[in-house]
Amino acid sequence: MYVYVFYLEECYLKKLCTKINGLVGCMNVPGDKSISHRALLIGAMSYGDTIIKNLSHGKDCLTTIKVLKKLGVEIIESRNNVVVVGKGINNFLPPKNPLAMGNSGTTARLMMGILSGAEFDTILIGDKSLSRRPMKRVSAPLKYFGGQIKLFKDDTLPAIINGQKLHNAEVYMDVVSAQVKSALIFAALQSEQESVIHEKLPTRNHTEILLNKFGAKIETSEDGRTIRVFPSLRLVGQFVDIPGDISSAAFFLVAGAIVKNSKLILKEVGLNPTRTGILDVLKRMNAKISISMIERNEEPFGDITVETSNLKAITLDKDDIPNVIDELPLVALLAACARGKSSISGAKELRFKESDRIVAIVKELKKLGVKVVEREDGMDIWGQENWNVNDNILSSHGDHRIGMMLAIAALKAQEEIYLVNEGIVSISYPNFFDDLMKIIV
Ligand SMILES: O=C(O)C1=C[C@@H](OP(=O)(O)O)[C@@H](O)[C@H](O)C1
Ligand SMILES: C=C(OP(=O)(O)O)C(=O)O
Numbered sequence: 163m164y165v166y167v168f169y170l171e172e173c174y175l176k177k178l179c180t181k182i183n184g185l186v187g188c189m190n191v192p193g194d195k196s197i198s199h200r201a202l203l204i205g206a207m208s209y210g211d212t213i214i215k216n217l218s219h220g221k222d223c224l225t226t227i228k229v230l231k232k233l234g235v236e237i238i239e240s241r242n243n244v245v246v247v248g249k250g251i252n253n254f255l256p257p258k259n260p261l262a263m264g265n266s267g268t269t270a271r272l273m274m275g276i277l278s279g280a281e282f283d284t285i286l287i288g289d290k291s292l293s294r295r296p297m298k299r300v301s302a303p304l305k306y307f308g309g310q311i312k313l314f315k316d317d318t319l320p321a322i323i324n325g326q327k328l329h330n331a332e333v334y335m336d337v338v339s340a341q342v343k344s345a346l347i348f349a350a351l352q353s354e355q356e357s358v359i360h361e362k363l364p365t366r367n368h369t370e371i372l373l374n375k376f377g378a379k380i381e382t383s384e385d386g387r388t389i390r391v392f393p394s395l396r397l398v399g400q401f402v403d404i405p406g407d408i409s410s411a412a413f414f415l416v417a418g419a420i421v422k423n424s425k426l427i428l429k430e431v432g433l434n435p436t437r438t439g440i441l442d443v444l445k446r447m448n449a450k451i452s453i454s455m456i457e458r459n460e461e462p463f464g465d466i467t468v469e470t471s472n473l474k475a476i477t478l479d480k481d482d483i484p485n486v487i488d489e490l491p492l493v494a495l496l497a498a499c500a501r502g503k504s505s506i507s508g509a510k511e512l513r514f515k516e517s518d519r520i521v522a523i524v525k526e527l528k529k530l531g532v533k534v535v536e537r538e539d540g541m542d543i544w545g546q547e548n549w550n551v552n553d554n555i556l557s558s559h560g561d562h563r564i565g566m567m568l569a570i571a572a573l574k575a576q577e578e579i580y581l582v583n584e585g586i587v588s589i590s591y592p593n594f595f596d597d598l599m600k601i602i603v
Contacts, residue, residue, distance in 0.1 A: 184423030205246030210399035275345030278309035279352035280325035405432035439485030480508025
């Protein structure tokens, strides 16, 4: 007897909001996803309780919670806070089954660095999207620390991590990636002597900031590209208050700039300088935007105001990319609304995200009538005042950031627009559509 199993791709359609009069309001976005993952992981690796306020409740961070629980870490979720009962990195328990990384690249890659030094072996698996994303970028440099990871077809999940005693190393990273850097930092912490990691360009530094807060010693050079890690297994639990995610706020910053009659205030958004590339892009494009820094602690944050703007084109090259990597779908949308021709280059990394974001952006913006040309490492975009929509059924490509960018793009359309697989937004922003509805006038 044959048994056929059919996977029905999520194929429901959501009617997006179009033909609106403007966007007005004052809002908070969820806690930063990158900091949330790290607070959970570093809390678990420490001794004593870590209390986390404003943790992201996106599915990716829930994946990190589930994985830590499978490693024997107690995590208590209350209404306002999450408490991680740290047990120390050496006291994780061997999981009974392969650990499911879901859709989360951050969980998978950071876990590789942590579990390379474990006293047991682990298998990591991922969903369809994560299973096509490259992992050798992590396993290869981890070898310098003694890490042993076997990958499917030498580059993807499933991964078999043979836990080993790790040693120190000096590593020059090939890929510009905060996930790879963080995995290497976690490996370096578990060795017995100081390690040095060199990056080609600086990337988000939340791992370094949080580890120092928890009692480790990580030194970063003035140019942000050399990271010196001193071994430390005696981290101590802390209180972590997570600022709003600038990558989530960015959807509304862009919406406020491109939709007529708009004024939005985004409250308490993280303003770590390794993440504020989207604010520089908005300013360079002539957006009406103002920022008031509230507090400058280890992770600065503040309020951002944006108003309807008369945008001009922009050119971004490889040096601009790391600081705006997750906002590039939105930069493409801004360019589609700006005067002149914009170009994005040096952004091949976009092909290795939850979808091939270059393909997804080009395909979906073309449906909306935008003139856009795909390049190997980016795209060229010609902005127009109004678009002539030629296909009103858009796809998120199973990618949260593409889905949300298209929902913002639709606000400008003058006809009905539908989105396939809108539920994917819950990877980083479960209440995205509710929050959007609240500011539409
Ligand atoms: O370290 C992190 O939290 C992240 C780093 C970036 O990925 P890369 O390290 O692959 O650039 C980013 O795209 C991702 O959304 C989150
Ligand atoms: C790329 C992203 O996340 P991750 O790599 O953790 O899946 C993202 O959130 O845009």
